[in-house]
Amino acid sequence: MSTNEATRGRPRRAEVDTRIVDAALVEMRTKGLTNLTLEAVAVRAEVGRPTVYRRYRNKEELIRFVLTEKVPSLSTNKTEDPVDDLISMAVTFAEDLDKSGLLSVVVAAHAEARHNLVMAEVLKTDYLLPRNDSVVDFINRALGSNDLIDVEPETVRDLLFGPLIYRLLVVGDDVSPRSLRMLAETAMSGLRAHRST
Known part of the structure; x- marks a missing residue:
């Protein structure tokens, strides 16, 4: 986790992180990376858009995190x-x-x-x-x-x-x-x- 991710917003909950990453993987596999949006990931993860945006400023940061973790x-x-x-x-x-x-x-x-x-x-x-x-x-x-x-x-x-x-x-x-x-x-x-x- 980068310094930005660690300091922005409220403390992160592991289960929410997992849902976001899992949702991002499904979106990447079904729609491709070009069409990936944080909004679609939030919907699939069943979390609010601000929850995703507090963790990742853009889809590139999310993709990097998913690759690094998985x-x-x-x-x-x-x-x-x-x-x-x-x-x-x-x-x-x-x-x-x-x-x-x-x-x-x-x-x-x-x-x-x-x-x-x-x-x-x-x-x-x-x-x-x-x-x-x-x-x-x-x-x-x-x-x-x-x-x-x-x-x-x-x-x-x-x-x-x-x-x-x-x-x-x-x-x-x-x-x-x-x-x-x-x-x-x-x-x-x-x-x-x-x-x-």
């Missing part, structure tokens, strides 16, 4: 194999995102940010950067191990996460943990350093 985090245990740790983090995130049912909402939020400057700034500052920092930390560990060729961290990120998200969002079949792991390992195989023996 989208699985990016984390895994660190072992002696930083490349395998990176793969495990990506695969676990893909599995958790698939189970959450939020993939289409996440993709829609990124699409909305392409033409909505307020959304782009809110997502970048409060949602993407903290998650990206976690990913980059694991990527830099993997690059530092000399088990990968020397490429930009963003290249590693895109080549690893891109196929996983495509499999989940576009292909939609064979998303078992084993299949996702094989896909991630195949994607990373092109980045592995080939040492002469």
Whole structure:
């Protein structure tokens, strides 16, 4: 919860917050993010409009809060194999995102940010950067191990996460943990350093 949210209005009630977030998710899935309004969320949550507006100044803040609260985090245990740790983090995130049912909402939020400057700034500052920092930390560990060729961290990120998200969002079949792991390992195989023996 941001400082603004914590200090505006009366103390927040957890059950009201939950109803608002649940209502927002339904609205996002049924009407899309472009057509999302705080008024519609208030009606669906069966709360007054001021109750929603005390918590969120605009729909972008609400979307950011929903994503921050509901989208699985990016984390895994660190072992002696930083490349395998990176793969495990990506695969676990893909599995958790698939189970959450939020993939289409996440993709829609990124699409909305392409033409909505307020959304782009809110997502970048409060949602993407903290998650990206976690990913980059694991990527830099993997690059530092000399088990990968020397490429930009963003290249590693895109080549690893891109196929996983495509499999989940576009292909939609064979998303078992084993299949996702094989896909991630195949994607990373092109980045592995080939040492002469």
